[in-house]
Amino acid sequence: xxxxxxxxxxxxxxxxxxxxxFEKEKxxxxxxxxxxxxxxxxxxxxxxxxKLPQAICIGSSTDGEINNAEISILKTVIxxxxxxxxxxxxxxxxxxxxxxxxxxxxxxxCCENTKLLLTFTDGDTTNGEEFLNGIASINEKVLVSGGMxxxxxxxxxxxxxxxxxxxxxxxxxxxxxxxxxxxxxAYNFNWSPxxxxxxxxxxxxxxxxxxxxxxxxxxxxxxxGEHVARTLPATGIEFPLIVQKNNxxxxxxxxxxxxxxxxxxxxxxxxxxxxxxxxGNVELMMNNPLKxxxxxxxxxxxxxxxxYACMARRRYMPNLIDTEISPFSKIASTSGFFTYGExxxxxxxxxxxxxTLTVLSLSEKEIEEEEKENEEEKESSTLSDHARSxxxxxxxxxxxxxxxxxxxxxxxxxxxxxxxxxxxxKQFLKxxxxxxxxxxSVIMGNIDMFEMQLGKNKYLTxxxxxxxxxxxxxxxxxxxxKKDQVNKATHTINLIDFIRSRIDFFTQTxxxxxxxxxxxxxxxxxxxxxxxxxxxxxxxxxxTNAIKYTLPNEKIYVILKVHKKDCDLTIExxxxxxxxxxxxxxxxxxxxxxxxxxxxxxxLVKRICSEENVGIKLESGENWxxxxxxxxxxx
Numbered sequence: 152x153x154x155x156x157x158x159x160x161x162x163x164x165x166x167x168x169x170x171x172x173f174e175k176e177k178x179x180x181x182x183x184x185x186x187x188x189x190x191x192x193x194x195x196x197x198x199x200x201x202k203l204p205q206a207i208c209i210g211s212s213t214d215g216e217i218n219n220a221e222i223s224i225l226k227t228v229i230x231x232x233x234x235x236x237x238x239x240x241x242x243x244x245x246x247x248x249x250x251x252x253x254x255x256x257x258x259x260x261c262c263e264n265t266k267l268l269l270t271f272t273d274g275d276t277t278n279g280e281e282f283l284n285g286i287a288s289i290n291e292k293v294l295v296s297g298g299m300x301x302x303x304x305x306x307x308x309x310x311x312x313x314x315x316x317x318x319x320x321x322x323x324x325x326x327x328x329x330x331x332x333x334x335x336x337a338y339n340f341n342w343s344p345x346x347x348x349x350x351x352x353x354x355x356x357x358x359x360x361x362x363x364x365x366x367x368x369x370x371x372x373x374x375x376g377e378h379v380a381r382t383l384p385a386t387g388i389e390f391p392l393i394v395q396k397n398n399x400x401x402x403x404x405x406x407x408x409x410x411x412x413x414x415x416x417x418x419x420x421x422x423x424x425x426x427x428x429x430x431g432n433v434e435l436m437m438n439n440p441l442k443x444x445x446x447x448x449x450x451x452x453x454x455x456x457x458x459y460a461c462m463a464r465r466r467y468m469p470n471l472i473d474t475e476i477s478p479f480s481k482i483a484s485t486s487g488f489f490t491y492g493e494x495x496x497x498x499x500x501x502x503x504x505x506x507t508l509t510v511l512s513l514s515e516k517e518i519e520e521e522e523k524e525n526e527e528e529k530e531s532s533t534l535s536d537h538a539r540s541x542x543x544x545x546x547x548x549x550x551x552x553x554x555x556x557x558x559x560x561x562x563x564x565x566x567x568x569x570x571x572x573x574x575x576x577k578q579f580l581k582x583x584x585x586x587x588x589x590x591x592s593v594i595m596g597n598i599d600m601f602e603m604q605l606g607k608n609k610y611l612t613x614x615x616x617x618x619x620x621x622x623x624x625x626x627x628x629x630x631x632x633k634k635d636q637v638n639k640a641t642h643t644i645n646l647i648d649f650i651r652s653r654i655d656f657f658t659q660t661x662x663x664x665x666x667x668x669x670x671x672x673x674x675x676x677x678x679x680x681x682x683x684x685x686x687x688x689x690x691x692x693x694x695t696n697a698i699k700y701t702l703p704n705e706k707i708y709v710i711l712k713v714h715k716k717d718c719d720l721t722i723e724x725x726x727x728x729x730x731x732x733x734x735x736x737x738x739x740x741x742x743x744x745x746x747x748x749x750x751x752x753x754x755l756v757k758r759i760c761s762e763e764n765v766g767i768k769l770e771s772g773e774n775w776x777x778x779x780x781x782x783x784x785x786x
Contacts, residue, residue: 152234152332152515154455154484156218159187159227164195168229170202178234179203180325182457183210184217184488185227186303189310189317195227196315206231207239209323210312211271214301214462215489219480222465222473225303230486232455236515237266237329243313245321249278252322253285260326261290267334267511269457270324274299274309274406274491278357280418282322283494283501294334295501296511297324298459298490299417304385304466306406309491327513335449335512338495339475341435342402342506344393344427346374347559351424357403358415362426366412371405374428383408389467391505393429394420399497402429402505404463406491417492418503429506431467441478449512450482457511458487464508465489475508483512594618616660626691639682643786646677646718650709653690657698665703666724668694672711677718678786685759692752693722693778700726702774718785723777732769 157167164170173179181199185192192210199208216228242259246252252272260268268290272282279299286295300309313323327334349370353361362370371387372380379387384405391402403426407415420426441450456479465472479485493504598615654668661667697707701724710721729735736757760767766781 152232152237152454152513154230154232154486156484156486157229157231158216158218158221158223159191159195159229164198164202168231173203173206173231173233176233177205178237178239179206180232180234180239181206181208182230182232182486183208183227183312184213184230184486185210186213186216186223186225186488187227191227192310192312192317195229196312196317199229200315207241207325208312208314209241209269209271209325211298211300211488211490212274212302212309212311213488214303214491215465217458217460217476217485217487217489219485220473220477222476224465228486228488230457232513234327234329234332234515237327237332240326240328241313241324243311243316243318243321243323245318247276247320249281250285250288252277253282254288255285256322256324257286257289257293260324261293262326262328264328264330265290265293265326266329266332267327267513268293268295268324269327269511270295270297270322270494271311272297272299272322273311273318273320274301275306276320277322278419279492279494279503280357283503287501291499291501294336294496295494296336296457296459296496296509297494298488298509299492301462301489301491304388304462306384329515331515333452333512333514336496337510337512338493338504339435339508339510340400340402340504340506341432342391342393342400342429343432343435344400344429346428346555348425348427349392351420351422351426354420354422354424357417357419358409358413359420360411360413367405367414368408368412371414383414389431389463389506391429391463392416392420392426394424394426397497397500397502399502399504401502402461402507404461404492404505417505431464431506433468433471441482452514452516453483453512454514454516455512456480456483456485456487457513458485458508459490459493459511460487460508461493461504461506462489462491463506479510591618591622595622612659613663616663619657619660626688641680641682643678644681644683644686646679646711646720646782647672647675649683649686650690650711650720653687653694654709657691657694660695661698661707664698664701666698666701666705666707668709669706670709674711674713677711677713679718679782680784680786681763681782685763688759689756689765689780690720692756693780696752697722697724697726700724700776702726713785716784718782719779720782721777721779723775725774726776728773729769729771729776732771735769736767 160167181203183192183195196208196210199206216223216226218228240260242256244252244255246255256270257268268286272279277299283295300311302309308319310317310319311323312318349363351359351362352364353359359367365373368380371383375387375390384407388404391404394401394403401418403416403418403420405414406417409415458476458479476485493507493509495502495504495507495509595618598611598618601611651670654670658668701707705725707722707724712719736753757767760780764783768779770777
């Protein structure tokens with residue numbers, strides 16, 4: 152096998168290519184990588200098929216061309232390969248359905264000794280993943296290589312060719328049929344995921360409608376900026392979505408933007424896929440790819456390399472791409488083009504890749520013993536200052552991303568631990584409150600029985616007062632723990648009767664603290680629609696607070712006033728001035744730490760009032776304080 156590469160120039164084809172050298176060859180493959188207009192390809196095809204009618208000829212429009220170590224754009228490269236013991240067969244398919252296109256291509260080309268299926272598709276309408284699935288439906292073991300045509304990032308119209316036929320839709324292919332041809336493939340990815348994970352939420356084939364709650368267009372604008380989003384897909388292709396499939400990191404680059412904010416990608420994505428944005432890791436790209444792609448024996452026996460690389464690689468590092476390509480040309484003749492999607496075969500599974508460099512190594516000769524590594528291969532490539540700066544910047548991004556991921560995992564672990572602690576705490580409180588209810592009820596029941604049989608005494612009265620305080624605290628804790636399960640139903644409540652019953656409950660406690668209640672109301676009935684449990688928390692907490700903070704031998708005034716459709720409940724008394732009214736409703740805050748309680752009551756009252764749209768007004772001066780709660784819509 153031999154391969155000869157030519158870059159079209161102003162000279163005629165006859166002066167560029169020595170056609171007589173190929174006239175007696177029976178098995179000839181001609182690949183034309185055209186970065187120019189379609190009429191240039193038409194002219195070349197007409198002349199080549201006339202000069203070498205026995206040749207198999209396929210071609211593709213490009214986003215850059217490869218002729219050994221030379222990378223070109225807007226030019227045309229002609230690669231002619233001759234084989235001694237390999238026969239070739241070609242066809243073209245123009246079906247609209249991508250899966251059917253692949254199935255028909257494989258049906259016509261694959262036979263028992265097919266070692267390789269080399270294929271190009273248009274880059275506009277073909278769904279590359281479905282096309283490869285179609286091939287696999289006929290033959291899942293044959294090695295598939297090639298790519299999707301480019302059009303220099305115009306994204307308007309690509310074209311491919313088979314013999315004299317030029318197609319703007321469909322696929323062309325060549326089968327390599329041989330018993331001795333050795334074919335190896337490999338790929339370099341070198342695009343690293345960065346940032347947080349995102350979920351594909353709405354998708355149909357290769358068209359994505361929602362990513363983590365955003366339209367894909369808004370997603371790209373958020374993370375890459377307005378300019379990139381506005382000019383997609385021409386820019387931004389260097390930052391694909393990266394997803395893991397079949398143990399291969401796959402990039403999915405944007406190929407089309409739609410008016411509804413959805414984006415089409417060069418390959419399918421699926422609902423539930425976890426993706427990250429990717430960036431080109433220049434540090435990895437600039438390492439000699441031969442070391443990571445092929446074993447030494449495969450390299451030394453290669454007679455031709457065919458390279459099909461993503462356009463994003465060339466555009467991402469236009470002045471450095473030759474660093475990645477040139478090592479191959481030092482081993483064997485190398486040709487190829489920059490694509491809109493690369494085809495790769497991996498353990499009986501075809502994959503559509505983006506952002507990758509895919510390489511085919513072909514040889515018809517017998518495997519020779521491994522040669523010693525020459526000095527040229529030992530030498531590391533000399534990098535420019537610009538290249539080293541890019542390398543350092545990429546290393547910084549990669550290391551920062553790794554640090555961020557590590558810190559995120561640690562934070563997530565700590566957050567889970569904290570949540571477990573909170574859950575355990577709530578569970579403990581729930582059990583403790585549940586178990587406390589029974590002994591409290593027993594104590595209160597026995598106090599009542601003792602009073603019925605033997606009458607009251609000051610010791611029993613003190614116990615009863617203390618028990619009522621404990622019951623109030625118990626009710627607060629019970630509400631806090633179980634508030635999500637509290638029956639939210641409201642009932643018609645006579646506010647006067649309700650408040651009178653709560654005053655009666657705490658009267659003994661008030662007397663114990665040398666104060667008493669005076670209940671003032673102009674009506675005998677004030678009806679509101681409210682949740683009884685929540686109303687009791689508001690009233691009880693204010694009454695117990697008034698008892699604790701009212702000066703000795705002073706009255707606690709509980710006043711109800713109705714104006715229009717609202718009712719004001721006011722609890723006021725002579726007491727120490729409230730020093731910090733802004734903090735009085737905060738959790739665990741107490742004006743006087745010497746007083747009993749946890750500082751939870753007024754915070755709980757504020758929460759309930761916010762939930763139920765109850766107004767709060769706090770007034771305080773020297774030796775007095777007043778709390779007013781406005782209930783809406785009195786019936």
